[in-house]
Amino acid sequence: MSETAEAEEVWARIVGAKRQAVQGECPECAGLTPERVVWEDEFWVLSYTDGPAEMAASLLLQTREHTRVGQLDDELASQFGRISNRIVRIVENLPEASYVDVSRYGAHRGHFHVWFFAPFTPGTFAPVNLHTVAGKLANWGGEARA
Numbered sequence: 398m399s400e401t402a403e404a405e406e407v408w409a410r411i412v413g414a415k416r417q418a419v420q421g422e423c424p425e426c427a428g429l430t431p432e433r434v435v436w437e438d439e440f441w442v443l444s445y446t447d448g449p450a451e452m453a454a455s456l457l458l459q460t461r462e463h464t465r466v467g468q469l470d471d472e473l474a475s476q477f478g479r480i481s482n483r484i485v486r487i488v489e490n491l492p493e494a495s496y497v498d499v500s501r502y503g504a505h506r507g508h509f510h511v512w513f514f515a516p517f518t519p520g521t522f523a524p525v526n527l528h529t530v531a532g533k534l535a536n537w538g539g540e541a542r543a
């Protein structure tokens with residue numbers, strides 16, 4: 398398989414990892430199970446998801462409140478920038494992950510939500526240690542759950 402075709406396949410799987418909408422209720426609230434929470438604070442919840450098989454980590458950061466991309470107040474937007482920067486720095490420094498893609502896909506689903514996809518370091522197939530990610534994030538506040 399060519400590098401381009403491989404990249405397109407991975408891209409298609411990343412986009413395909415979106416959650417299915419649930420009829421009649423907020424899909425994000427309905428889909429968030431406590432066992433999947435990696436880290437949380439008063440305003441944000443970071444959970445892990447069943448992402449594409451090529452990923453050392455597939456993480457979803459979302460607001461607790463019902464809001465959307467483009468509608469955060471300055472305080473929440475500022476928090477988002479700081480938390481995202483920390484997540485990327487933490488995960489990219491782990492040996493299992495080669496880099497982190499930060500992405501918002503799809504239609505509005507109730508909450509501001511952004512994906513963090515970390516492909517495996519070439520030649521390795523170990524998932525990122527979520528306990529490590531949670532512990533390092535909690536150094537700035539919030540609660541480690543993984």
Ligand SMILES: [Zn+2]
Pocket residue numbers: 423424425426427463507508
């Ligand atoms: Zn909700």
